[in-house]
Amino acid sequence: MTRTHCDLDADIVELAAFVPEAEARETTPLAEIAFRADAWLPGETQQLKAAFVQDHGLDEIAGLLGRSRTAVATRIHDLGLRRNSRRNWCDWEDEELACCYSNEPTATLAARLARGVSAIYARAKLLGLSEPAAQPYSAWEDVQIRAGYTRGVPVAQISGLIGRPLSGVISRASMLGLRHACQPDDWSDTETARALALAATGARYMAIAQMLVEEGFPERNSRSLGQHLRKLGYGRGWGRAWIAEEDDLLRHAYTTGASLTPLRKRLGRSSHSIRWRAEALKLRGTHVRRDGFRQGPVWTxxxxxxxxxxxxxxxxxxxxxxxxxxxxxxxxxxxxxxxxxxxMRPFGSDEDRAIRNAWLHGVSMVDVAQALGRDPAVIGKHAARLGHRFNDPARPSRGPRTRRASRTPVTLESLLALDPPDLPIAA
Missing domain, CATH: 1.10.10 (Arc Repressor Mutant, subunit A)
Structure with a gap:
């Protein structure tokens, strides 16, 4: 039976719910304790979940439940809720992101802010935050990788979901002993990882197949190689919907004139997808660097x-x-x-008359070129087409040459005035 990959919907921010190990273990009955006035009741939890699904902000939920924003944020984190929010970012969230972005895993920070991981990465880039050092994979990330590999979700979508690079997800899956559901039996994990690494360099499939053979892997044709890589999620963007944070980051790049190449790597988008979204947002022509990224100063x-x-x-x-x-x-x-x-402009009728008169009255081709503002070679070629060759021995002679400084400058008007044969052109 042929296995097909499973594409994710745009609103999915979690493949499988993560249950902490402490909650998964069987517990013994607890002794009765005194009721706390600030304890979360089942009804309050249901109200919180309903408001969360409706994309209300933390301040709105806190006002609805009569609790502090910190208490609401902590409860959302404890419940493990995540969403692709369409709300604008508030100052408190930006401050929290700036403070914790480089100190803890992005997945943990996304859970605390009730945002998707991809939204956290896009917002951090927009705020100019430095890339954090590679944090250890969290238990939640491992759960998503296991679920994605089991369901046949493209690896590129898994990496975008948890905010890890494609190569990092593949390496982590190999450490966990996972095998992708869409991976053919005759492909080893080493060969798959190497093929994806070569594909990330932009090499063509035929070249990748040849390089794999030279490295000792089995011979593959370009079609089977491409199909295998696409099943695993490799591609120039995988068609997911754009979120508000990504749109803000794209607008910021066009406003500041930043390079779009790091943006493509950050968002996992193709250059075609970036251009399409820029046109949809009417950003075409608004880039501050009018010359693009060609070397050299901008034209003033x-x-x-x-x-x-x-x-x-x-x-x-x-x-x-x-x-x-x-x-x-x-x-x-x-x-x-x-x-x-x-x-290179086309010749007009007046210029044709001027060339004919100059040929009849012995005016030099250099003087005609200067009068018409053209190259002498262009004048010579066009005159030949008109049947007036300036180097023709049968051409009428002008008489003895005079010094250029003592001659009257030749102009288009003076050449046109040569229609009467008795009008001299030069002194």
């Missing part, structure tokens, strides 16, 4: 104005030297601004 308004004024009128290399930029950078920026090089 003055530089763009200079480029608009000179592009196509003087050689592009001179523009690049003046602006202190590379030739390719200038060409890219001109294309981005929609500028058309003057040497």
């Amino acid at each position: 308004a003055q530089e763009e104005a200079r480029l608009r004024a000179d592009y196509g009128k003087i050689p592009t290399r001179e523009i690049a030297e003046t602006l202190g930029r590379g030739l390719r950078a200038v060409l890219y920026r001109a294309n981005h601004l929609g500028l058309v090089h003057g040497f």
Whole structure:
């Protein structure tokens, strides 16, 4: 029978309930003790759970039950409740996160704040908190890994659920002696871990299969390799719904101009998923770094104005030297601004008349190029198409050359005025 993986719904934040070992053991009857006035009654617990499911804040639940926020938070932690909350983060939660993020496992902190682990990671990144050192796996995390491997949940979804890297989950499962339900019998744990590690480098499946063979593993084709990795949860994002904390983190990246590459690794999202969500949030074009992450300084308004004024009128290399930029950078920026090089613009009827008159009256091709603001080679090629070759021996002669300094500058108007054959062009 073919096993298929089990995708998780977006609202799932826990695969299996964790029962502390102390509660799981059989206990002897306790002696009767005096009733405490602050004890939690069954009715209060049910009210708390109902308000929690309705996504009420801790302050709201505390006001409803007539208890302090600390008491409500402690009771939620003791009950092990977790949720993908849609509530905004309050100052108290941010302070608690900043204080404890690097000192205790994220899963424990998520339980105390009644948030999902992925929400904790996204919020911590938004607040600029440093990555904590790898904390030991908690009993709750081990329970989720066991349940996920047994149910055939993709490993990538398990890692996103508990907030651990993909490779870390695989290593922990191997230490626990677990075998994924979707793993074929002919794949060893070592081969699976190695294939996932190579896939994380971005190598193609055919290249991964070849590298595995070179390392002594069985020969696989790219199709079976890809199917196996996808069953285990490898992919460029696994289609889960975006939560509010992830949206806030994406907005923050676009506002501050931060690189999106660490964001993809943090959220476990593909570049396509990041772009799709940015478009959905209407973040396209709002990135503070207009040039993206190309090397070199950002173009200023003055530089763009200079480029608009000179592009196509003087050689592009001179523009690049003046602006202190590379030739390719200038060409890219001109294309981005929609500028058309003057040497490449189509010839108009007046320019065609000017070229014909210049050919008939013996005006040099260099003077025509200067008058029309084009390259002499472009003028020569276009004149040849019109049947007027400037290097043709049969071309009418202009007479003896004079020094350029003593000649009248040639302009488009002076060339057009040569239609009457008796009008001289130069002194």
